[in-house]
Amino acid sequence: MRLLGCTPSAALRRRRGTYRDARTVGGGTLFRSRQSQTFTAAAILQPVEQGRLSLDDPVRAHLPQSTVADPDVSAAVTIRDCLTHSCGWVGDFSEDPGWDDDAPAAMVGRMVKLVQVTPLGRMWSYNNATYYVLRRLPEVLHRRGFENVLDETLLRPLGMDGSCFFDLRPLSEEIANTLL
Secondary structure, eight states, X not given: OOOSSOOHHHHHHHHTTBOTTOOBOOTTOEEEOOOHHHHHHHHHHHHHHXXXXXXXXXXXXXXXXXXXXXXXHHHHOBHHHXXXXXXXXXXXXXXXXXXXXXXXXXXXXXXXXXXXXSXXXXXXXXXXXXXXXXXXXXXXXXXXXXXXXHIIIIITTTTOTTOOSSOOOOOOTTEEEEEO
16 A cells, blocks of 8 residues: 655554554544545446446436536536546536535536547546536435435445544544545
8 A cells, every 4th residue: 555645664654553653553543535536436336236327328317417518528428438537528627616515516517618628538538527427426316415325325334434524623643644
């Protein structure tokens, strides 16, 4: 496992069951982790496995309001295109939609500004904007918020009861000062 932002000796201490200041890592130690894209993909692949959607479904089959600047791309883009970063539209897109329950839908609505930089399906290019679409799909399928969907379908079944979203607590003795 690659640990970011630490010296080799700190990484070795962590591997042996300790972290930055050599406090012992135990069963109750919390880590800040950036797994949202992995969890988002799992939230999409579970209904695929259940036959509730297909990777080759056009996004608009589930999110009719999903639109980028090119109307042909808007109609043709698939869930697979989003997961494989081959949509071709501008991917570095971030605006503050606020913290309301409708924030994910608002971000999908704002994607109408995104122009194509490569043809749909022709080239891989990391695209953060696709995750607005991918996070919205489970909300629509399950008729509840993304965090609730992940909690019910992934985190709790895996026994990850200590996991949470948007933990804004400062680092403390209970939270290891590292990102995995």
